[in-house]
Amino acid sequence: MPESKKRKKVEERRIAAARNKQDRPAPQISRSPRWWAPLMVTLAIIGLLIIVIAYVSQGQAPIPGFGNGNLFVGIGFMLAGFLMTMGWK
DSSP: OOHHHHHHHHHHHHHHHHHHHHHSOOOOOOOOOTTHHHHHHHHHHHHHHHHHHHHHTTTOSSSTTOTTHHHHHHHHHHHHHHHHHTTOO
């Protein structure tokens, strides 16, 4: 096969590949709602504040009478914020 025919076939394949690439629709990436990231960060910050307040007040605040259970509440808020990061796009 002469060299020019090889080049022509290669060029035809390149053009066909480019057409196939253009014909395919771009993949759609589903995004998280606009409120997702602010809520995620807010939960983490609230959890941190609850833990700090519980340590400073020796378990008497933010929920009186709950004792060191306040730490679990704070960790729960932080955990909820962290788990939301897995769904954020």
